[in-house]
Amino acid sequence: MPGAPLPPPLWVCVSLEARPAKHNVQLVADVCHNLCDGSFDSVSTVSMDPQKLSAYQSSYDRIAEEYTARIAGELENKPLERMLLDQFAARVNGTGRVCDLGCGPGHVARYLHGRGVDIFGLDLSPGMLDQARKLNPNLEFQQGNMLALDVQDSAWSAIVAFYSIVHIPKADLPQALREMYRVLKPGGLLFLAFHLGDEVLHEENCWGRRISLDLVLFGRKEVERYLADAGFAIEDSLERDPYPPEVEYQSRRAYILARKPAPK
Numbered sequence: 001m002p003g004a005p006l007p008p009p010l011w012v013c014v015s016l017e018a019r020p021a022k023h024n025v026q027l028v029a030d031v032c033h034n035l036c037d038g039s040f041d042s043v044s045t046v047s048m049d050p051q052k053l054s055a056y057q058s059s060y061d062r063i064a065e066e067y068t069a070r071i072a073g074e075l076e077n078k079p080l081e082r083m084l085l086d087q088f089a090a091r092v093n094g095t096g097r098v099c100d101l102g103c104g105p106g107h108v109a110r111y112l113h114g115r116g117v118d119i120f121g122l123d124l125s126p127g128m129l130d131q132a133r134k135l136n137p138n139l140e141f142q143q144g145n146m147l148a149l150d151v152q153d154s155a156w157s158a159i160v161a162f163y164s165i166v167h168i169p170k171a172d173l174p175q176a177l178r179e180m181y182r183v184l185k186p187g188g189l190l191f192l193a194f195h196l197g198d199e200v201l202h203e204e205n206c207w208g209r210r211i212s213l214d215l216v217l218f219g220r221k222e223v224e225r226y227l228a229d230a231g232f233a234i235e236d237s238l239e240r241d242p243y244p245p246e247v248e249y250q251s252r253r254a255y256i257l258a259r260k261p262a263p264k
Contacts (some may be wrong), residue, residue, distance in 0.1 A: 052214070053124070053145070056167055059211035061127030066207045068105040068131040075111055077247045080240060081162075081193075082111070084255060088160065088191050089115035096157030096185065101146055102164025106132035109139055112160065119160075122146075146176050151183045158189040165194055165223075166215055173218075177230035186262040190232065194218055196239060196252040220254040232258035 060067070075082055085108070092098050093116050100109035103121030105128065112119050113136075120140040123129050132141045144150060146164065159180055168176050180190055197217025204212060224234055235257045242250040 052212075055212040057124050057126075059206075059213050060123075060125035062209045062211060063206050064105075064125060064127035064131045066209075067128070068135065072105045072107045072135055074248075075107060078243065084191075085111055085160075086115065088112070088158075088189070088257070089117050091189060092158040093117055095188075097155065098158040098160065099156050099183075101159050101161040101180070103132060103141065104128055106136045106139060106141060108160055108162050109141075110136050113139055122149075146179060147172060149179045149183050153182055154185045154188075155183050156188060157185050158191070159184065160191045162193040163195065165192065165218070167213060169200075169214070169216060170218070173216075173223075173226050174229060177226055177232070181230045181232060181260055184260040186260055188260045189235075190227075190256075190258045190260070192223065192254075192256045192258070194223065194254055196220060196254050218254075220256070223254070223256060227256065227258045231260065233261050234258050 075085075089112050096118065098112065098117050098119040100106065100112070100119055100121040103109055103123045106121045109119045109121045109132075120142065121129075121132055121136075122142050122144045123132070124143065124145055126143060129141045129143055132139075146161075146168070161180075165173060165176065184190065195217055196219060198219060199217050201215045201217075202213070203215060204210065206213075220237060220239055224237060227234060237254070237256045239252055239254050241252060242248055
């Protein structure tokens with residue numbers, strides 16, 4: 001119910017059933033949601049130049065239909081994510097416009113919309129946006145680049161970004177977070193989810209289609225530092241062990257809730 005008081009925060013360190021560690025290159029498959037096949041190369045640095053941005057866009061255009069078929073229902077098997085999204089919805093309901101940034105097929109936007117949130121999706125890939133519109137005809141989806149949002153200052157009340165920073169080079173993540181800070185209203189919330197790690201990996205084949213994606217893994221404390229540098233106040237932060245292998249790849253995940261402080 002909009003405006004209802006929140007239960008005690010669920011933002012505590014959660015450990016689900018532990019699973020054996022696997023080689024990190026397999027994580028690339030999970031970032032393309034568990035099912036890409038191909039060879040992976042570690043790379044030391046990446047830069048979000050226009051050519052790379054174009055490659056990311058066209059890569060997701062090529063796999064958008066298959067990606068949507070495989071990932072659009074993932075929240076059904078992820079109770080922690082649903083619980084955290086429910087709490088997020090309770091916080092942002094009635095506060096204004098919310099953006100699902102890097103929305104993919106729009107399943108997170110759909111979930112939050114079902115809980116009364118005034119939300120729209122934004123993604124770089126026209127192909128992915130086509131899938132999102134087919135899956136969610138009652139929601140709005142826009143094309144955009146999180147490094148340079150075509151949005152006025154203080155326009156949004158909140159941002160949810162599930163696994164959306166995975167292609168942002170570490171050198172460019174501060175700019176992405178500054179953009180998020182800029183477009184949020186004072187007091188606005190940012191809810192990030194991401195895979196944990198310290199590598200940059202490269203993927204060139206996904207479900208039999210040629211792509212070119214760099215996958216950047218971050219530490220939780222590392223992202224917290226970037227957020228603080230951008231001006232955010234960290235409200236809560238957690239890590240979790242993976243769900244069973246039939247649900248997802250066996251990597252640890254992180255979730256951070258941050259807030260743009262209101263002027264005193």
